[in-house]
Amino acid sequence: MEHIVLTGVGMMSAAGTGAGPVLDAMASGTHFFNVEHPGKRSLHPRFPWPEASLKEPNVPWPEGGAWPDIKKYANDSAHQAVAVGRMAIAQSGMADEASAIRCGAVMASGNRSDELAPLMGRLGLLAQTDPRPLAKLLFDEVPDYSYLRGIPCQIGQFVCLATGFRGSNVAHYGEAGASGLGALSFAKRMLEHEELDRVIVVGVGIPLPPQMLVALDRHNPLGTEAIPGRGPFDVGRAGTLLGHAAVALIIERESVARARGAATLGTLLSCESINATSSPAALAVATQRALEFAGRTPQFWWAHGAGSVSADLAECQTVAPLVRGPTTGTKGTIGNTGEAAGLVDVVLAAEALRRGQIPPVGLLQKPDPALGDIDFVVGKPRAVPPGRGTALVTALDSRAECAGAAVIGM
Amino acid sequence: MKKIVITGMGVVTAIGDSVESFWESNLKGKSGLRLEDRMDLSALPCGWVAGVVPEEIKSVIKARWGNSNHAWGDILMHAALDQALTDAKFAGGLKRPAGLAWARVWPGPSGSFPQDYVDHMRESGERHKAVGDQPGDIVSYLRQKPKPESLESSDLSAFPTELSEKLGVPLIASKLDATCSGGLRSLVEATRLLRMGVVDFAVVSAVVSRSNHYTLSQYAQLMALSRWKNPPQQASMPFDKRRTGMVINESSGALVLETEEHARARGVRESYAEVGGWGLAVDTVHLTAPRVEMVERVIRTALEQSKLTPDDIDTVNAHGTSTRLNDVTESKALHRVFGERMKTLDVCAVKSLTGHGSAASGILETVISALTLCRGVIPPVVTCTQPDPECNVKTSLTPVRRPVNAVLKNSFGFGGQYASIVFKRPEMARA
Numbered sequence: 001m002e003h004i005v006l007t008g009v010g011m012m013s014a015a016g017t018g019a020g021p022v023l024d025a026m027a028s029g030t031h032f033f034n035v036e037h038p039g040k041r042s043l044h045p046r047f048p049w050p051e052a053s054l055k056e057p058n059v060p061w062p063e064g065g066a067w068p069d070i071k072k073y074a075n076d077s078a079h080q081a082v083a084v085g086r087m088a089i090a091q092s093g094m095a096d097e098a099s100a101i102r103c104g105a106v107m108a109s110g111n112r113s114d115e116l117a118p119l120m121g122r123l124g125l126l127a128q129t130d131p132r133p134l135a136k137l138l139f140d141e142v143p144d145y146s147y148l149r150g151i152p153c154q155i156g157q158f159v160c161l162a163t164g165f166r167g168s169n170v171a172h173y174g175e176a177g178a179s180g181l182g183a184l185s186f187a188k189r190m191l192e193h194e195e196l197d198r199v200i201v202v203g204v205g206i207p208l209p210p211q212m213l214v215a216l217d218r219h220n221p222l223g224t225e226a227i228p229g230r231g232p233f234d235v236g237r238a239g240t241l242l243g244h245a246a247v248a249l250i251i252e253r254e255s256v257a258r259a260r261g262a263a264t265l266g267t268l269l270s271c272e273s274i275n276a277t278s279s280p281a282a283l284a285v286a287t288q289r290a291l292e293f294a295g296r297t298p299q300f301w302w303a304h305g306a307g308s309v310s311a312d313l314a315e316c317q318t319v320a321p322l323v324r325g326p327t328t329g330t331k332g333t334i335g336n337t338g339e340a341a342g343l344v345d346v347v348l349a350a351e352a353l354r355r356g357q358i359p360p361v362g363l364l365q366k367p368d369p370a371l372g373d374i375d376f377v378v379g380k381p382r383a384v385p386p387g388r389g390t391a392l393v394t395a396l397d398s399r400a401e402c403a404g405a406a407v408i409g410m
Numbered sequence: 411m412k413k414i415v416i417t418g419m420g421v422v423t424a425i426g427d428s429v430e431s432f433w434e435s436n437l438k439g440k441s442g443l444r445l446e447d448r449m450d451l452s453a454l455p456c457g458w459v460a461g462v463v464p465e466e467i468k469s470v471i472k473a474r475w476g477n478s479n480h481a482w483g484d485i486l487m488h489a490a491l492d493q494a495l496t497d498a499k500f501a502g503g504l505k506r507p508a509g510l511a512w513a514r515v516w517p518g519p520s521g522s523f524p525q526d527y528v529d530h531m532r533e534s535g536e537r538h539k540a541v542g543d544q545p546g547d548i549v550s551y552l553r554q555k556p557k558p559e560s561l562e563s564s565d566l567s568a569f570p571t572e573l574s575e576k577l578g579v580p581l582i583a584s585k586l587d588a589t590c591s592g593g594l595r596s597l598v599e600a601t602r603l604l605r606m607g608v609v610d611f612a613v614v615s616a617v618v619s620r621s622n623h624y625t626l627s628q629y630a631q632l633m634a635l636s637r638w639k640n641p642p643q644q645a646s647m648p649f650d651k652r653r654t655g656m657v658i659n660e661s662s663g664a665l666v667l668e669t670e671e672h673a674r675a676r677g678v679r680e681s682y683a684e685v686g687g688w689g690l691a692v693d694t695v696h697l698t699a700p701r702v703e704m705v706e707r708v709i710r711t712a713l714e715q716s717k718l719t720p721d722d723i724d725t726v727n728a729h730g731t732s733t734r735l736n737d738v739t740e741s742k743a744l745h746r747v748f749g750e751r752m753k754t755l756d757v758c759a760v761k762s763l764t765g766h767g768s769a770a771s772g773i774l775e776t777v778i779s780a781l782t783l784c785r786g787v788i789p790p791v792v793t794c795t796q797p798d799p800e801c802n803v804k805t806s807l808t809p810v811r812r813p814v815n816a817v818l819k820n821s822f823g824f825g826g827q828y829a830s831i832v833f834k835r836p837e838m839a840r841a
Contacts, residue, residue: 046546066694073697101691101707110587116624117519121538121548124531134531136453138627147628148697152587154825161694169692169826170595171587175570176510186584186599193602195690210548211519217553274507275570276580285507285580401571402583 004188005257006266006408008092008200008250009347010084012059013334014052014243017087019351022344026333026359027381033226033241033335049213050226052243052335059083066161075149077109077204078158080246085159085202088248092262095164095198104168104196107156108183108203108339115150116142117209159202159248167196175275178286179203179304179342179395181404182273184249191253198252205245205338213242219399220308231332231363232305233312233376240306241363243335247343266350269294269390271406279396280314283403287322287394294407298323298392299384300358302349305329306336311398316371319405323392326384328352328377332362342395342404349391350408356386414604415681415836417673418498418666419777420490422471423764424461424659428493432774433781437809439792441643441763443657449524449623457635459645460621461659461765482522483514484567486662487617491573494613498666499678502578509612509667510570510583511599513592513769517620522660527622573613582609589823590729592616593663593772594688594831600667601685610672616770617662629658632698634733644793646766648730648759649737649805651798656731657765663773670836680840682780686816686832687715693826700736704828705743709818712830713747716816720748723755723832724814725788727779728803729822730759731766740820741801756810757803758782762793772821776833779817783835786813 014032015021025032033050059079061071074082085105095103116123123141130137148154152171160169168190172183180203187199208216216222223230223239230236251268270293276282291298301323304315330345337344352358360377367376390409397403419429424442426432435442446460463471463486475488520530541547570583582603588595593616600612629635637654638645646657673681689711693704713720729740745752760775767774782788791805815835822828 046544047549070697104690105692107587118543120531120534121543124533124535125538126535127531128535133450133453134528135449135451135623135627135630138624139454139630142624142627142631144631147625147631148824151589151825153589153827154697157692157694157697157825160692160826166692166694168690169588172584173587174585175567176583176585182584185582189602189606189608193606195602210545210552214549214552273582274580275510275574275583277571277575282580400566401568401574 001192003254004191004251004268005254005264006249006251006268006350007257007262007264008088009265010087010248011344011347012054012056012080012084013245014055015334016055019347022334022348023351023359026362031226031333031362048224049222049242054244073145073148073154074158075115077206078155080204081109081155081202082158082162084246084248085162085200088200088250089163092250099197100164100166102167102197103165104190104199105156105159105165106183106187106199106201107152107171108173108177108180108201108343109155109171110152110173110177110339115146117211159200163200165200173339175400175402176273177339178273178397178402178404180339181271181342181395181406184343184406185271185273185404187251188268188271191251197256198250200248200250201343202248203340203343205340207244220310223307226363228363229365232307232329232361233367233371234364235366235368237307237309237312240308240336241331243337245334245337245340245344247340247347249343249347266353267409269296269407269409273404275402277401279398279401279403280318282401283315283318283394283396286403286405287319290405290407291322294390296390296409298325298407299389300326300391302345302391302393303327303329304395305331305361307331311396313371315394315396316374319394320372320374326358326375326377326382328358329361332364342393345393346406346408349393353389353391353410354387356384358382358384412605413670414601414667414685415670415673416665416667416683416780417678417681418494419682419780420493420497420664421774421777422463422486422489422662423774424463425763427467429777432777436760436763436778436789437787439763439790443642443645443765445642446621451626454626454630456633456637456655457626457630459636459642459657461657462621463660479568483617483619484569486619487569487615490662490664491613491615494664494666500666504577504579504611507580507582507609508577509600509603509609510573510581511586511596511612512615513586513596514567515618515620515768517622518624520622522619524622527624588827589825590768591772591821591823591827591829592769594821594829597665597772597776598688598831604667604669611668614665614667614773616773618767618770619660621658621660636732646732646762647793648728648732648762648791649741649798649801649803650794651796653732653734653737655733659765659767661764661767661770661774663770663777665773665776680838681836682840683783683833684836686834688712688829688831691828693828698824700739700822702739702742705740705822706746708828708830709743709747712818712832716832718816718832720751723816723818725756725758725782725817727775727817727819728757728759729820730761732761736822738800741803744803752803755804756788757805758789759791759805762791775819779819779833782817783814783833784839787811
């Protein structure tokens with residue numbers, strides 16, 4: 001089967017714009033939890049959980065054409081998705097009229113938030129005394145278009161407008177999402193089935209409302225300290241540290257990229273997303289399939305590394321027997337970015353391969369011996385031959401018995 | 411190319427909790443629409459009617475599939491799924507991962523029922539009274555509450571896990587959102603997995619249950635809902651000149667798809683339909699309004715991919731939402747594709763009886779399309795008693811009996827969503 005190549009990337013994270021600042025921060029041991037960036041909206045100092053927020057959260061909406069008129073339909077996720085989509089398309093090249101219907105979008109952003117969450121308290125209080133029937137009260141008081149703003153594929157429509165892609169638009173998320181790798185594997189299938197020539201996959205991990213954070217913490221305690229020794233795989237790890245990011249990848253069949261003269265940033269050798277009766281079972285199948293279909297032995301492993309006691313143990317016990325080599329992860333530097341996380345890791349792994357440098361795991365000081373004999377990258381980067389090699393990227397969702405694995409190469 | 415066939419079907423709707431009862435209701439023109447009297451909607455400018463699963467059916471379903479791990483949407487999905495698996499004579503023995511493509515229309519953070527939203531508002535008000543609206547204070551307040559998170563508050567479901575357990579194999583699963591074309595998009599993804607040889611056996615599922623104060627108020631803001639004030643059974647009237655908007659419903663549908671080879675290997679020779687080609691597209695000109703050019707494009711693509719001409723299509727199972735704009739747009743596109751044949755081409759619109767079930771509609775209407783192929787009967791559109799000359803499509807007030815070898819099925823949605831698909835009569839059709 002023909003190779004699927006990566007031709008455009010856009011990324012925003014706590015480290016800034018693009019993959020480079022994240023890798024540089026990892027290499028230097030910098031993290032971004034509860035860092036106040038200039039011009040940034042205030043953090044929630046009374047949250048018990050540190051967060052790595054976007055360095056530049058006030059994302060401008062495009063100007064000109066239809067953009068000002070449709071801004072009313074756009075929430076924060078849409079702003080971020082459009083911004084990273086535009087970065088990716090600037091690198092990969094816009095679709096022209098002839099090719100537009102052979103290009104599509106896949107959103108990896110779900111109903112993780114609720115458009116009304118910030119208003120619900122006030123509305124609930126109002127409803128206790130207001131004489132209007134509840135439906136009428138909501139009709140009058142809820143800001144226009146709130147319902148539309150929360151629809152995942154509605155955001156994909158904005159991405160299509162930004163990229164000129166007109167062939168397909170769908171959101172792939174939630175229980176089958178595996179931190180964005182579900183969306184990536186879905187997009188890859190549409191290319192391999194030759195329905196489309198190019199697909200942009202966009203993941204957005206936004207700040208979650210308090211209700212969701214409390215629910216997540218109840219399921220598996222979130223990390224409360226962002227200090228050395230509390231990072232992923234550390235013997236002292238104590239929960240996932242939260243982060244926000246938006247990321248876009250444009251993938252296409254190699255022949256299509258070559259025909260239009262597009263530069264290749266990496267090759268997506270395989271990408272699998274699996275649901276099973278447990279997340280370790282799903283991860284085992286996903287990883288085995290990804291390695292088998294890639295047909296190459298990865299030089300290093302870019303792990304999900306959630307930082308929770310149980311998830312890291314499950315991931316290491318499942319994947320370590322299948323792959324050797326240096327192991328790293330992102331979440332000790334920019335946090336767990338939800339639907340964007342797996343896609344962020346694919347982009348970072350590709351860039352690390354290009355640079356020939358595997359960065360260390362943020363906030364990891366002493367690897368947990370219970371995780372097994374794994375060659376974690378600790379403290380300083382590890383050099384590998386630049387511009388070649390392959391990397392395994394894994395992702396799992398312990399709440400949804402879902403996992404993903406991808407092999408990216410140069 | 412591998413032949414992909416539908417070997418099992420299941421539904422839960424306002425007009426039938428089995429495929430047979432649903433089909434019979436369609437042939438008889440039995441409406442599932444009623445005044446939504448579980449909440450006071452009188453002050454809304456539209457949307458007073460809904461297609462809701464009757465309480466007696468709800469009770470039976472809840473008793474069988476309800477548990478502490480299932481939100482109402484999950485219960486509806488399992489009810490339709492088990493029908494489909496039984497219908498497909500599934501008896502285990504899968505040797506490879508199976509496919510799952512599904513669309514679960516999220517009812518919002520409260521739950522599916524009106525009372526859920528009342529409770530949600532009350533709790534939110536109490537919280538606001540206690541701690542105000544600062545997120546840090548809300549977190550502290552919520553952490554002290556013993557009540558666990560509502561099952562539907564996070565839009566997560568154990569459905570894939572439970573299906574994996576039921577089938578005995580891992581799943582290659584896709585939970586999709588493509589608004590009201592999500593059902594057809596899910597069916598397409600399952601077919602894609604099968605055609606590519608990634609799986610041999612796949613389940614498609616879609617559900618909607620969101621008739622609550624919030625959903626209705628928001629659709630009313632958009633003025634998308636029916637303003638019909640006469641008998642509620644007439645409120646959804648696709649292609650009728652008096653139509654005033656859509657009616658939302660509660661429904662669930664499930665399909666079993668497999669390669670013909672796989673079905674035969676396990677002793678299943680008859681099927682409901684063969685999946686042909688499809689057309690998909692996204693429009694960026696408008697967020698909610700459909701365009702004729704886009705509808706025409708996906709229909710033509712579906713025909714081309716099916717290696718059929720317009721003359722090969724025997725009937726159209728329309729999107730037919732009963733909104734002013736959708737029905738005239740869809741009709742104009744059909745006229746562009748089928749030309750003079752529109753005078754004799756029978757058009758069916760299931761939403762006339764069920765209302766609009768968003769993504770679930772695509773699955774329910776696929777069920778009707780499949781039975782139309784097998785049984786050679788096109789259901790009537792009994793609410794279209796004053797056909798709109800601007801639409802000018804041929805609907806019937808009684809079932810039309812004729813051989814049907816190919817059905818065109820359309821689904822469109824907000825977000826510039828367009829999907830069309832062709833179903834063909836299988837070599838060995840289910841009786």
